[in-house]
Amino acid sequence: MSTLITELCRLGGVIQSRTTPYHAMGNGMVERFNQTLLKMLGTLDEDKKSNWKDHVGPMVHAYNATIHDSTGYSPYYLMFGRHPRLAMDSLIGLNTDDIHAKFTNEYARKLRERLKDAYKKAKDTATKTAEVNKRLYDQKAHAAKIVPGDLVLVRNVTVRGKHKICYKWENEPYLVVDNLNLDIPVYDVRRDDPLARRICRLHRNLLLPLGLPNDKSTKSVGKDIVPKNKKYVIPQRRGMGSRIDDVVPSDIHPVPRRSARNRRVPMWQTSGQYEM
Known part of the structure; x- marks a missing residue:
């Protein structure tokens, strides 16, 4: 360079x-x-x-x-x-x-x-x-389509050492600003903050799409598309140490996950030997 x-x-x-x-x-x-x-x-x-x-x-x-x-x-x-x-x-x-x-x-x-x-x-x-x-x-490659204006999470590439149980994605959401070439899966993103001006150019493999509100009137390219009083649904591991067990508004589409009926409850939650 x-x-x-x-x-x-x-x-x-x-x-x-x-x-x-x-x-x-x-x-x-x-x-x-x-x-x-x-x-x-x-x-x-x-x-x-x-x-x-x-x-x-x-x-x-x-x-x-x-x-x-x-x-x-x-x-x-x-x-x-x-x-x-x-x-x-x-x-x-x-x-x-x-x-x-x-x-x-x-x-x-x-x-x-x-x-x-x-x-x-x-x-x-x-x-x-x-x-x-x-x-x-x-045959095994499947990916959700990302367009400018979507909210995404960025993979945390700064983790060092043993990180098999660490969060793979950053907590703060990013806003997709532009896709310079439709034939190449490379996107310009910035933090979903009105004061954020730094643009990062990242590959699609480093991005994870997030759910969006039903109100499509707030969506625009390069601007804030989610009001500040809304909560984001960040797809992280539930259970001990999770930070997304709060009540999620009904007007947000969460990332699809296994239903509660089919989800196996850990033994430590049902045995009664451990108190939270």
């Missing part, structure tokens, strides 16, 4: 791709490789894990020399147009460069043709793999 990086990208003809914060899927290729590398480092012996940085190079080389299911080729082959020369190849004197050419221009022509053919096949294979993965992902 700095001026230096912007100028270097301009000189090199590089188009920057910016992503929203705390959204690892925006850098899918990088994050996916980091996950693979961490799993590979996890296979080291306990006495070697403390010095894991010395093993990154050999493991990355092994990764680059392995054929990928998504492309049908190894990353090394797609980069250099030939298979990597491994230690075993050097030991037995095997030459992995099978492009036979007497002149430099002939070698360059054959290498260009080989890379062109490899790129075409890798692209076709990657497209088919992506279609299969998308179809499997869409």
Whole structure:
């Protein structure tokens, strides 16, 4: 984002791709490789894990020399147009460069043709793999639609340490101000406060829709859409330590949850051994 990086990208003809914060899927290729590398480092012996940085190079080389299911080729082959020369190849004197050419221009022509053919096949294979993965992902992907003017909760990304039982969302509601691109699930939000002016640009995965009052006349884009005398229904865990057990006005639609008939009552509420 700095001026230096912007100028270097301009000189090199590089188009920057910016992503929203705390959204690892925006850098899918990088994050996916980091996950693979961490799993590979996890296979080291306990006495070697403390010095894991010395093993990154050999493991990355092994990764680059392995054929990928998504492309049908190894990353090394797609980069250099030939298979990597491994230690075993050097030991037995095997030459992995099978492009036979007497002149430099002939070698360059054959290498260009080989890379062109490899790129075409890798692209076709990657497209088919992506279609299969998308179809499997869409079978379980369900999301509520968010439009400017809705109230949402923002995921609390500041929690550190063990946070399995902590609140996953902030208590204060946010107002959706704008959606710059309808094809991209990225929204501009700010706190639902007339004095709040700071705009945050967040991905849809970090937002949770809230219930709204029945009075649609108060709804407007970029303004307060809920009067101050109304209460918000914040979907948090009920029970001990809950702060939403107050009486909720009847004109607010709460986030759907399990009915009281089907909800299993904890033992500590019915046994009588514990007094609140």
